[in-house]
Amino acid sequence: MNRVELWLHEQSRAGRDLFLMLDSDGQSEARTALAADLGTERFRHLYAGTAAESLAQTGPLLLQIDTARHPVILSLLDIPDRHWGWLASAEHVALDDLASHWRERVVTGERPNLAVYRVHDNRVLERALAHLQPEQYAALLGPVSSICYWHAGQWNVADNPEPGEHPLPIDPPWLQTPIPELIYANVLFDNARRYLVGEHTEAMAKLAEQLDMDDWLWGQIQLTRLWGWQQPEQVHFLLTQSLQLTGYVPPRSWSPKPEEDPTAHFERVYQQVLYWQESGPL
Numbered sequence: 001m002n003r004v005e006l007w008l009h010e011q012s013r014a015g016r017d018l019f020l021m022l023d024s025d026g027q028s029e030a031r032t033a034l035a036a037d038l039g040t041e042r043f044r045h046l047y048a049g050t051a052a053e054s055l056a057q058t059g060p061l062l063l064q065i066d067t068a069r070h071p072v073i074l075s076l077l078d079i080p081d082r083h084w085g086w087l088a089s090a091e092h093v094a095l096d097d098l099a100s101h102w103r104e105r106v107v108t109g110e111r112p113n114l115a116v117y118r119v120h121d122n123r124v125l126e127r128a129l130a131h132l133q134p135e136q137y138a139a140l141l142g143p144v145s146s147i148c149y150w151h152a153g154q155w156n157v158a159d160n161p162e163p164g165e166h167p168l169p170i171d172p173p174w175l176q177t178p179i180p181e182l183i184y185a186n187v188l189f190d191n192a193r194r195y196l197v198g199e200h201t202e203a204m205a206k207l208a209e210q211l212d213m214d215d216w217l218w219g220q221i222q223l224t225r226l227w228g229w230q231q232p233e234q235v236h237f238l239l240t241q242s243l244q245l246t247g248y249v250p251p252r253s254w255s256p257k258p259e260e261d262p263t264a265h266f267e268r269v270y271q272q273v274l275y276w277q278e279s280g281p282l
Contacts, residue, residue: 002155003148003154003155003156003157004068004077004087004148004155007087007146007148007155007157008068008087008148010146011089011145011146014089014091014145015091016089016090016091016145016146017064017089017090017091017092017093018064018065018066018067018068018087018088018089019062019063019064019065019087019088019089019090019095019098019144020034020061020062020063020065020073020085020086020087020088021046021060021061021062021063021085021086021087021088021102021119021120022034022060022061022062022063022076022084022085022120023060023083023084023085023118023120023121024058024059024060024061025190026082026084027076027082027084030072030075030076030084031061033072034061034063034070034072034073035061035063037070037072038063038064038065041095042063042064042065042095043061043062043063043064043095044061044062044095044096044099045057045059045060045061046059046060046061046062046099046102046103046106046120047059047060047103047106047116048099048103049103050103050106050107051107052106052107052116052194054198054199055116055194055195055198058194058197058198059194060085060120062095062098062099062102064095068087080122080150080155081150081153083121083122083123083150084122085120085121085122086120086122086125086147086148086149086150087147087148087149088144088145088146088147088148089144089145089146089147090143090144090145090163091145091163093143093144097143098142098143098144101142101143101165102119102142104168105117105119105140105168105172106119106120108172108175115191115232116191116194117175118187118190118191122149122150122151123151124187125147125149126149126151126156127177128140128174128177129158130177131173131174131176131177131178132173132174134161135161136173136174137158137159137160137161138160138161138162138163138164138166139166139168139169139172139173140172140174141158141160141163142160142163142164142165142166143163143164143165144160144163145159145160145163146158146159146160147160185221185222185225188221188224188235189217189218189221192217192220192221192235192239193213193214193217196217196239196243200240200243203243203244204243207243207248210248211248216248217239220238220239220242221235223238223250224238227256227262227265227266228261228262228265229262229265229266230262234262234266237266237270237273238250241273250269253272254269254272
């Protein structure tokens with residue numbers, strides 16, 4: 001009996017309900033099949049009712065499952081390195097209550113600096129747990145009694161020392177998790193891709209007729225790193241304005257000048273774009 005099978009056996013013996021947090025990226029067939037088989041009363045769109053509402057229909061799902069022996073779930077367990085999400089257990093918790101708990105934690109910041117916290121990603125969850133002290137788990141996990149997730153080539157388990165209702169901390173400690181630069185870039189790529197496909201669908205479809213969408217977006221993300229444009233509004237500006245440009249790439253005049261710091265650089269380009277938008281199309 002491997003670790004995930006042992007965990008499932010332990011949750012069954014404890015009389016706990018099982019839940020599956022499923023990322024939709026790369027798992028659209030599994031998502032569709034499970035939603036159809038379980039029915040609407042057994043799953044919730046994670047982003048529904050949040051600031052990321054526009055991404056809800058294609059975003060992650062929280063599903064209540066009777067067993068992990070479902071063929072689709074067994075297939076997912078065979079490919080944990082696809083990072084499709086994680087398993088959880090809870091004692092007598094309504095699906096709506098559990099969904100509400102995670103929705104409070106899935107969007108961070110205040111407008112206009114909102115960001116999606118990818119709690120459905122097992123890698124994000126693992127980094128948060130590794131950063132937290134065990135006594136801090138309850139504020140993150142809430143009603144969840146135990147979770148089972150894939151990390152570093154094996155199944156891992158984390159138990160909640162105090163399952164129940166816990167208010168969202170004013171300054172959530174899991175948001176202070178150090179993020180290596182490459183991981184940060186990948187998270188930014190993920191969030192930006194979801195936003196652009198959801199909010200600028202037509203423009204992204206036109207771009208995809210000429211370019212590889214992911215290659216283009218990765219190049220833009222790398223450009224934000226190169227230019228030091230790290231603020232959400234700066235990243236948003238570069239991505240959305242580039243979608244309107246010929247060839248989908250910034251003109252040479254947007255490049256930073258010698259001795260120009262990122263703040264001054266951004267302000268110069270921003271004012272330049274405002275001028276040309278008032279004068280006519282770029």
